[in-house]
Amino acid sequence: MKKMKDLRPIIWDDDKKELILIDQRKLPNELEYFICKNYKDVAYAIKDMVVRGAPAIGVSAAYGLALAEIRGDDIYKAYNILKNTRPTAVNLFWALDRCLKAYNEGRSILDEAKKIHEEDIETCKKIGMIGEKLIEDGDTILTHCNAGALATSAYGTALSVIRFAYYNGKKIKVIADETRPRLQGAKLTAFELNYEGIPVKVITDNTAGFLMQKGEIDKIIVGADRILVDGTVYNKIGTYSLAVLAKYHGIPFYVAAPLSTFDLKSSEKDVIIEERDEREVAYIDGVRIIPEGVGCYNYAFDKTPPDLITAIITEKGIIKPKKEDILKLY
Numbered sequence: 001m002k003k004m005k006d007l008r009p010i011i012w013d014d015d016k017k018e019l020i021l022i023d024q025r026k027l028p029n030e031l032e033y034f035i036c037k038n039y040k041d042v043a044y045a046i047k048d049m050v051v052r053g054a055p056a057i058g059v060s061a062a063y064g065l066a067l068a069e070i071r072g073d074d075i076y077k078a079y080n081i082l083k084n085t086r087p088t089a090v091n092l093f094w095a096l097d098r099c100l101k102a103y104n105e106g107r108s109i110l111d112e113a114k115k116i117h118e119e120d121i122e123t124c125k126k127i128g129m130i131g132e133k134l135i136e137d138g139d140t141i142l143t144h145c146n147a148g149a150l151a152t153s154a155y156g157t158a159l160s161v162i163r164f165a166y167y168n169g170k171k172i173k174v175i176a177d178e179t180r181p182r183l184q185g186a187k188l189t190a191f192e193l194n195y196e197g198i199p200v201k202v203i204t205d206n207t208a209g210f211l212m213q214k215g216e217i218d219k220i221i222v223g224a225d226r227i228l229v230d231g232t233v234y235n236k237i238g239t240y241s242l243a244v245l246a247k248y249h250g251i252p253f254y255v256a257a258p259l260s261t262f263d264l265k266s267s268e269k270d271v272i273i274e275e276r277d278e279r280e281v282a283y284i285d286g287v288r289i290i291p292e293g294v295g296c297y298n299y300a301f302d303k304t305p306p307d308l309i310t311a312i313i314t315e316k317g318i319i320k321p322k323k324e325d326i327l328k329l330y
């Protein structure tokens, strides 16, 4: 059986005390690294999506706070700057709070960041091993955005399920929504799966419904950026539309996410859905596609209610998106 390629977008250089990130803005055409020498480099990398994806953002921010400790910077200032990079993915806050707690207890932030990094790798592996049981030989699976190795420390979440199904010998095909405006599906998911030799085709976001109507999609698996205790899922913009279409067509809709993406405290009114620069919508590769003077909406995420979700795949098992099931995870 073929060996997984084990793509790692986040590398801590313990000799130089630097954080090395694959610069995902340059994929798929160039494989370049972005070196973070201090916490401000990490904050920039998260905000400008050098590194993106809920778990990957959390791990990177943890190393960002470790860099502040190593360089003798004001830890609380670094914490606040890192915390304010992106508002929706809860892993960012979970990881920073875990590192700040270590610091306040007199423990090394770097050691805590390394633990968070290692845990993320193991967690994503378990999500794949558990979730692949839902995949049947011959399935065509639709996914949205990138919930792959490039969104985590390794393996991914939704793409970990796909990877493990493939490497366990299931003949699957993947359909990747391009995912406007930042095109994570076209540029990152297609890159990852093609790199591994997993059959993948890219579609425009508008094509997903038509393929469902034609009966060409067997399952849908996406990632998540925040899951509330009632099972509401915040994920890349367009996820909600897919979930409604899946319900209409009777197609199973799965969310794959680690426990670090669950937010048991917040309610919907507390969650900020990130709005990004309009220019991400108004321009493609530097060319303006919308008339001057015409504005855009650029919501980075949307919310999907639990009644549209078949199940949530976690490192502790597959659960229904219900409060009683979610609370049993802890």
Ligand SMILES: CSC[C@H]1O[C@H](OP(=O)(O)O)[C@H](O)[C@@H]1O
Binding pocket: 052, 053, 054, 055, 144, 145, 146, 147, 148, 151, 152, 156, 157, 158, 184, 222, 223, 224, 225, 235, 236, 237, 300
């Ligand atoms: C494994 S979580 C990945 C999650 O994060 C992505 O958002 P972004 O690329 O803006 O960080 C997207 O919502 C993915 O599902």
